[in-house]
Amino acid sequence: MPKTFRFGMSFAIIIGFISYYFVVISTNQFEPSYALPFHLCPLMQLFTLYALMKDKRNWIEAIVYPLIIGPTLALLFPVGTFHLGGFFTYYFVYYHVLLILTGCIVLWWMRFSTTRKHIISGALFIFVCDLIALPINFLTNGNYMFIGAPIILPPLAYYLTLFVFVWVFLIVFHLLVKGARGTRNYVKAHLNV
Template sequence: MIANYQEPSFELFSIAHLTAIGGLGLSILVLSLFRKATPAPAKVERLFALTLLFMEVSYHAWMISSGRWMASQSLPLELCSISLMAAIVLLWTGNRHLIDFVFFAGIGGALQAMATPVLDIGFPHFRYFHFFYIHIGIILTALYFTWMKGYRPKFKGIMKTMLALNLLLPVIMAVNALTQGNYMFLREKPVNGSLLDYLGPYPWYILSLEGVAFIIFICLWQLFRGRRHSENK
């Protein structure tokens, strides 16, 4: 039976995919309803951080045990992997230097990943739950610190995040060259289709992606800036 087991494939906008998106929407709604409540105790924040870390460590353990782990694909160097690590440290330490990156890069990257997942294994496999749990977790962490802990996105936060991303680019490019990997899709576009298909050929889509990221960050800044302004009124 085990020898004949076939992992379930993931299909874009399938019931499983739409259910995950619905779970994100419901989670945001619940968090929004409690945004004026007292923030959770530090031990609860750390517990959530541990669940995110547990899911990520379990994912790497599964890849190693199944012979899937490769330096060219499995290092935590994708934007959402970096955002996840930043979110975990933010939840554990409360270090506000990390909030800008988690808010702008975390929400921007995780929303794009939720909409067009680079995922080959679907429900009910562990990988399905890992993928959507960590991406929803990144978004909820950013919104929690915004709605319940008083963080307010500022324009300089956008510039800090853009600077951080551009400092990461040469590092990621060097790792890609050493491992023949494609982290952050800096060597080629994903084969399953994504937003990058509309941003021109290589290498110009990298520059286009910078512009798209800046626009997304501006929209997030304006959206939450406007929400705070209306609440104050």
């Protein structure tokens, strides 16, 4: 990955975390049940930050689908810190757009050449994040990754629905990317771009 991209994104992620925790702590709003970085997007930020610092492009490529899908859904259906207003709303939008931008840039560098392995690695990443959030939810009485307490439906149906939605979103997004790659190749071949 280019050094400027690695440095710029790393800097943006670090500044975001520092700003967020400065505001949370200085305004006495730190609450372990929601202020820790154990939702999918903050976990992706930490993972991406580590991958950028270690120049592990293949790690970011492995989660390229969740990097785009998760934050997009979060922006479409905002919950959590978004509703605290002011700085928290801006930060919520900032770090989700940052993740989408990172995912789109990496997908572009990959020339939209993804495989079914990206569906599997994306799902595994999400399920590992669930396993990380599970004990944190128990210890903090939180609802990280929305697995602490069902939002809708009875517990079993809720968790099965989440499981199915993860796979459906990843597969549908994969098909969209494959279509984009086909369009890109068609345009390139016929327009000499």
